[in-house]
Every structure is written in C-alpha cells, then in structure tokens.
Amino acid sequence: MSPAPPGLTVAADRVQADLESLAALVEPGLPGWTRTALGPVDRQARELVRRWMSDAGLETSVDGAGNIFGRLRGTGSGRALMVGSHTDTVLGGGRFDGIVGVVGALEAVRALREAGVRLEHDLVVVDFFHEEPNEFGLSCVGSRAMVGAISAAHLDLRDERDRSLAAALAAVDVDPSALLGARHDFARVDAFVELHIEQGPYLEEHGSQIGLVESITxxxxxxxxxxxxxxxxxxxxxxxxxxxxxxxxxxxxxxxxxxxxxxxxxxxxxxxxxxxxxxxxxxxxxxxxxxxxxxxxxxxxxxxxxxxxxxxxxxxxxxxxxxxxxLPLQEPTAMSDGVVSVLGDVVDGLGLSSTRLFSGAEHDAALIARAVPTGMLFVPSRDGRSHCPEEWTDLNDVVAGVTALTHALLALDRRGPTR
Ligand SMILES: [Zn+2]
Missing domain, CATH: 3.30.70.360 (Alpha-Beta Plaits)
Incomplete structure (x- = not known):
C-alpha cells in the first residue's frame, strides 16, 4: 500500500457537530432519540443530510425508494465506490446506530477534499431509507429496493390497524410504485463499505478499536x-x-x-x-x-x-x-474476502487494534452485498448497549472508525476492481 497523503485528517469537531444536529431531530413525546422512517421527523433528517452532501461538494439525488445519494466525481471513467449507512432509528433508540456511518462517510469526503486527494473512482455516499424494522415486520426497505429484493407482496403487508405498508410509505412521500422500480445498476460499483457501531459487547470486551465484520446474521x-x-x-x-x-x-x-x-x-x-x-x-x-x-x-x-x-x-x-x-428468510451474508482484507491492512497500517467478528445485527450491507463486494467496519458500543437511549460510542472511537473508513476508500480506489 502506498502511504496516505499528508494532511488527510478527520475533523472530530465536525463529526461531533453532525451527530448532535441529527440527535436534535427527534419525534416529540417519545423516549430516547426516536426518528422512525415512517414517522413525522425522518424526512427532515434526510433533507439535512442531503444539504450536508451538497455543502461537501457532492451531486445529490434521491431514488424512488427514498435513498439519498451524493456523488463526488473521480478522475476515472465513472467506476464508483459506495459508502454509507442509515439515519432512521428504532422507537426509543440511540444517537449512533446507522448515523455514525452516514456522518462518517460525509466526513471522509470532506477530509479527502481538504487534503486535495482526487480518487479515480466516483465516491457515492448513501443514506439508505428506512433500515430499521417497521410494524409491518420489514427492514432495510431502501437497500432492499436497490437490489430488487422487494415486491408488491411486501407493500401489501398489514399493520394491526390493517393499514398497508404501501399506504404508510405514501404518507411519508415515498411512492410505492417508484419504490418497486428503484433497482440500482451496480455494474460500475467496485465496492461498498459501511461503518457502524457494533451494538454488542465484543469489541469492548476484547479491547479492540475496530471490528472487521466477516459475516452478517x-x-x-x-x-x-x-x-x-x-x-x-x-x-x-x-x-x-x-x-x-x-x-x-x-x-x-x-x-x-x-x-x-x-x-x-x-x-x-x-x-x-x-x-x-x-x-x-x-x-x-x-x-x-x-x-x-x-x-x-x-x-x-x-x-x-x-x-x-x-x-x-x-x-x-x-x-x-x-x-x-x-416472511422470506434473509440468508446469512458473508462479506467479501477481498474488501475485508483491504480493511484489515488499512486498520493495521493506522496502528489501530482490530478483531474479526460476526454481526448479529442486520445491516444495509447485507442487502448491498448481494450486488457488490462489501465490507463493514465496527466501532465499540459502551456496555454493548444499542436500540436504547443508553447507546453510546466515545467520540475518539467514532473518529478512529471514520479515519479507518477514509483510508479504506483511498486503498480501495488504488487497488482497482475487487470483483
Ligand atoms: Zn443500524
């Protein structure tokens, strides 16, 4: 691996400010940091993320499934690296689950631009719509649509009030028929990387700063x-x-x-x-x-x-x-050996301690992995707590994860196609 360019630095204060801005957008009267995808506040958060993408110099777009994209053009002919996570939360959830991966991807773009680094690949930052499970029993709605793993039968799922998922989506301005047509063309995407909190106690117990995910439940x-x-x-x-x-x-x-x-x-x-x-x-x-x-x-x-x-x-x-x-069984998903080994080399090169692990939580990465070589980086969760208001990751740990992510994008860009 060639050395990283000088001046490639992640700004902890920006990461913290972004985390706090999203934490301020919560549904009134509900416990924790609640911002469910089908609730009234999630749209504001996604609009904010889209504005941040624009401010960071990305060309933004929204697909039929409500996924938000920001593209930073590379010097090459349009092959891309994809990076991101989600910003919706569970009822009574925390401030880090998913959010760290979106904020981290944005900060990676800012750090690369400030260091004057042009990637050969386009860099596509994604805020996936509606990752957390809803009252219809469906999760990863946006990433599912991107890989064509959502059908009319899903849209007809009913909640206890006999309302359909299609009606619930329409109520937050996601057109159900557009969602079914939101399959993404991944032919020019060489890799996807998602940074996420671990949501379990393994990294903390092993004293590791970074988790290298080998497979998802x-x-x-x-x-x-x-x-x-x-x-x-x-x-x-x-x-x-x-x-x-x-x-x-x-x-x-x-x-x-x-x-x-x-x-x-x-x-x-x-x-x-x-x-x-x-x-x-x-x-x-x-x-x-x-x-x-x-x-x-x-x-x-x-x-x-x-x-x-x-x-x-x-x-x-x-x-x-x-x-x-x-419901249709979601199979366990192996991450790409090629991507995981690049992530491992980058983490070692940065002098960060790491552990390989299995993710018991589901992630958008499990869906995207069906189409693109995929890897995940985990950062520790205090006491292993998640999906609760106590969910916490120290800023230093978040910054270590964002730093690893930034350098991983650089390494994947230089490595060429991972397929
Ligand atoms: Zn998540």
Whole structure:
C-alpha cells in the first residue's frame, strides 16, 4: 500500500457537530432519540443530510425508494465506490446506530477534499431509507429496493390497524410504485463499505478499536395467530377452555428455548396482543411477531420447522387453531474476502487494534452485498448497549472508525476492481 497523503485528517469537531444536529431531530413525546422512517421527523433528517452532501461538494439525488445519494466525481471513467449507512432509528433508540456511518462517510469526503486527494473512482455516499424494522415486520426497505429484493407482496403487508405498508410509505412521500422500480445498476460499483457501531459487547470486551465484520446474521421473521374461544373467566373450567393466550405464551417460550440451544443463535418475540384484552375473559385471539437469527441458514430452516411444530403443539393441546406465517428468510451474508482484507491492512497500517467478528445485527450491507463486494467496519458500543437511549460510542472511537473508513476508500480506489 502506498502511504496516505499528508494532511488527510478527520475533523472530530465536525463529526461531533453532525451527530448532535441529527440527535436534535427527534419525534416529540417519545423516549430516547426516536426518528422512525415512517414517522413525522425522518424526512427532515434526510433533507439535512442531503444539504450536508451538497455543502461537501457532492451531486445529490434521491431514488424512488427514498435513498439519498451524493456523488463526488473521480478522475476515472465513472467506476464508483459506495459508502454509507442509515439515519432512521428504532422507537426509543440511540444517537449512533446507522448515523455514525452516514456522518462518517460525509466526513471522509470532506477530509479527502481538504487534503486535495482526487480518487479515480466516483465516491457515492448513501443514506439508505428506512433500515430499521417497521410494524409491518420489514427492514432495510431502501437497500432492499436497490437490489430488487422487494415486491408488491411486501407493500401489501398489514399493520394491526390493517393499514398497508404501501399506504404508510405514501404518507411519508415515498411512492410505492417508484419504490418497486428503484433497482440500482451496480455494474460500475467496485465496492461498498459501511461503518457502524457494533451494538454488542465484543469489541469492548476484547479491547479492540475496530471490528472487521466477516459475516452478517441470517434472519427469519414470522407472525403467529392463535384462535380459540372467549369464555367467562370465573365459570369456564380450566380443562375445557380454548385459551388462545396460553397457546401464544407457550410459543413465546418455545422461541426462547429453540434459540437458546446455540451460542450465536437468537430468538425474540414482540408485538403480542390478546383479544379481547380483558382481565375477566378467556382470550379468544392472540397474535405476536417474532424472529430467529443465526449465522447458519441450515439452523434457521430447522428452527423454523421446530417453532412451527411447537406452536401447533401448544394450540392442539388447547383446541386452539394456529397459523404461523414466515416472511422470506434473509440468508446469512458473508462479506467479501477481498474488501475485508483491504480493511484489515488499512486498520493495521493506522496502528489501530482490530478483531474479526460476526454481526448479529442486520445491516444495509447485507442487502448491498448481494450486488457488490462489501465490507463493514465496527466501532465499540459502551456496555454493548444499542436500540436504547443508553447507546453510546466515545467520540475518539467514532473518529478512529471514520479515519479507518477514509483510508479504506483511498486503498480501495488504488487497488482497482475487487470483483
Ligand atoms: Zn443500524
């Protein structure tokens, strides 16, 4: 690797100011730093990011899926490197998840321009629309659209109020039909890199400044419906009830049991509802959503079968009808060996300590990796906390990540095609 140009410096104060500006754009009256993609404030944040891109000298555009792009022309014939993350948050989320990757990509552009470095590649900074899962059970909406992994069936997913995802998108000015047509042409993109907080305790526990992601978890999400019979809580004998709530509760525990059998496997249940929601009525209908995660597709498929069987078992013991609907399985995704080794060399060259790891969180990078050689850089999360207001990464750690990202773009540019 040729040495980096002198004067290539990441400005910590700019990174901090950008993080604080985005942290100020939150939905009123909600916990943490809430800025959900389908909520009322996310558009302002994305407009701000677009303005920052312009100010940094990038040509900006928005695609049909609401993804925001900023392109810095290189000296070559239009081959590109892509870099970015997302700026939406979960309900009650933090100030760093996704945001560090967008702010970091912008700062990389500023640092390169200030050092007078012209890349041969175009540099395309992306703020992906709607990475976090919504009440329809769908995540990575923008990056999914870019790789053609979204369909009309997704847009017809319903929330509890029977509103469609298409209607929810239209309400935030994302045209559902334009979203379906937002497939991106990646033929001239040589690599994608995403900087992100780890969201787990591994880096902190190992004393590492940077995580080099080798693969991203597979995810399988489902909706489970239980139909029994409403009865009087005082008079209906226990052995004659068709209690949908109890069947659902047994299935929630089955998620925990099945996922608890592996070291890196995870299972979570949420959005549980009982109907009628009354203390003195046996539950007639219950519904919940859940998910399984793990690094191996084979385990995910067998865990799906085990959970479906467990749900039917819980139902049949109680005379409760059961339906388990699985969304399409998101396969575990390996990062590109070529990109990961460039990232590793850059991090070593900068004298930063690093660890290779597996990401239990999903990322836009998992979708983009279907089309482009992809790598991810992680920075530590204090106490491993994320998706909560306590989510925190020290500025020094963020700056180390942004520095690694900046130098990685330089190295990837000089390395040529990674395909
Ligand atoms: Zn994220």
């Amino acid at each position: 597979g995810i399988s999400r489902f909706r489970a419906l239980f139909s029994g019979q409403a009865d009087h809580a005082g008079t209906a004998p226990m052995d004659r009830r068709r209690d949908a709530g109890c069947a659902a509760a047994g299935t929630v525990l089955a998620v925990e049991r099945i996922a608890g059998e592996g070291m890196q496997t995870r299972g979570t249940s949420g959005q549980l509802t009982f109907t009628p929601a009354a203390v003195n009525v046996v539950t007639a209908h219950a519904e919940f959503r859940g998910e399984l995660r793990g690094p191996e597709e084979e385990w995910l498929r067998s865990a799906q079968d085990a959970l479906t069987a467990a749900a039917h078992d819980e139902g049949s013991r109680r005379g409760v009808d059961v339906e388990v609907d699985w």
